[in-house]
Structure formats: structure tokens, C-alpha cells
Amino acid sequence: MSLAADTRAAVRARPFVLDALRAGLLNHSAAAAWLAEAAALDGEPDAVAAALRRFREDLPAYATESRGTTVSMRSGVGLSAADGAAEGDAGEPLLRVGDAAVAPEGDRTAIVATGDVDAAALGASLRRLAVRDIEVPAAGVAENTLVCVVGRRDGPDAVRIVEAALDAVPTTDST
Template identity: 70%
Template sequence: MSLAAETREAVRARPFVRDALRAGLVNHSAAASWLAARADLDGDPDAIAAALRRFREDLPAYETEARTASVSMRSGVGIADDPTEANDGAEGDGADADPLLRVGDAAVVEGGDRTAILATGDVDAAALADALGRLGAAEVEVAAAGVAADALVCVVSRRDGASAVRVVEAALEAVPVDER
């Protein structure tokens, strides 16, 4: 494989570098040195920098788009390994409601000490990925997250609920567009 192909592969394995290249925010020499060390690229840093510059020319410009979605907060949720057991003995109080999110045998259910951020509308995996990245940058720990159809869910601690709503709303105002 050529050094240029190895460089492209190394960038694709590190989406933040690809996004920075697309946005024009990269010092190519610094990125080349970093990739040489982190991705074990065997080549001259100047050649890697040149490969980065050529790759940048092939990438679409970094753009975002606003999404139309309603964001709300639902307190008092938990994550149950077996949601049927979590609901035992709680008839009539909403415990039999469908979970907000289910992955395998685990589910986000009513009754717990966490808060679910629910966005409904024009949401998808790109919106979730951006929201998760922003929540991580804001040091908000996400216990569970998922997206399906027109719903996106992020479960955070009760203490972080209000901040998480603001972060998710901001993410939905500028979801990165990846045109290929």
C-alpha cells in the first residue's frame, strides 16, 4: 500500500482528523507528525503532510444543517437488564409502559434516578453522533443512548439533565453533513 493510501486509511480511522481536514483547521505538518507516531506510518512527515493536503482536496467541505426536532426531558428513568423484572409488582403506576430504548435485554424504563433526553422529529445516527460528541466535550456522562425512526434518546444523571437538554438542542441546530 502506498504512503498516501496508508495516510488516508489512518485519517479514516480517526474521524476527528477527517472532520478537521474537511473544516480546514489542520496544521498539516503537525498532523503528519502526530499520525506518523500514532498510526505507525512509515514515511517522511513531509510526505505524509503532502498526502494530507491531497486528501483534503478530495474531501467535501465541512458543512452543517439544522434539524427540526422537539427536545424534552423525562426524569425518573433507569436502566434495567431485564425490564420485565423491573416492572414486577408495580401495576397501575405506568411501570408497564414501553421502554424508551431497548438494546438486547437491557432497556431504559420508568423508575430510576436518571434523566432521559428525548428528541423527536428529524433525527438520525449523525444527529446522535454529534450529540454524543458534544455531551462528552461538556463532560456529561451518557449511560445509554440510541436512535430509531424519529426518536433519539440519551440517558444522563439527574444532575446533568438540564445541561444535556441544552447540549442536544445545540447539536440539532448544526448536525454535520457528510456528503460523499
């Protein structure tokens, strides 16, 4: 592959670099030096910087969109085996993944968003929760419902963070 193609692949492998490049916030020289080392690019940093500038011209501008959702908090959930409750029971799990489930009894809090949610909305929410150092031991999205499980004390802050994330979900134009 060419240096330009290698640079594009290195950027795509590091979504935070792609976001900064799309937003016009990237110091091309600093990013080129870092990428040259981190991705073991076979080229001088100046050439990598030039490839970054050309790549930026081909990318859509960074943009976000607001999602129509309702966000609520459910206290008293926990993580357990997925076979605990039968379909239709009042105690049906909020989320099942493999052999684990978010059950209606425990010492954690579930943040539940319903409406226009998808994997991009979940990703935006998880990024913002991580930046605020809020641990998320379980999360998922399916059929217009997004669930993030957090510690009991983190619940109120997590609701506000998820609401803010859903008001500015990055658009996912292909690159």
C-alpha cells in the first residue's frame, strides 16, 4: 500500500484521531509524528502530515444530531445469570447478553433510554460516561431501547450524561 493508504488505515484504526481530523481540531504535524510511531508507518512525519491533510479534504465535516428519546433511571438492578426470569414475568431482565442479564434486583442503577437509539447512540453515551469515570459493567441497545448499568450513586449524574450524549450523537458518515 501507499503511504497515503497506510495513513488512512492508521487513522481509521484510531477513531479519536478520525473524529479530531473531521472536526478540524488535529495538529497535523503532531498527529503525523505520533501516527508514524504508533502505527509504524513507513514514511517521514512530513509526508504523513501531508497525507493527513489530503485525507481531511475527503472527509465529511464532523457533525452531531439530536435523538428523540426519553431517558429514565431504574434503581435496584443487578447482574445475574440470564436464566433467572421467564419471558413476561414482572421480574424480566432489562438486558440479556450471553449468559448474563440485568436483573430487577440488586444494588446498581440502570439508565434506560427509549426512542431513536442505536449503536452510535450507545457509543456516544459510553464515551461520555467513561470521560466522567463512571464505570459501566453492562450496556446494550436493541429495538429502540438503550440500557447502561452504573453504580447506585452514579445514577443521577449518569442520567444527565446520557441525556446530553443523546442530544449530540456524532453522525456516522462512511469514510
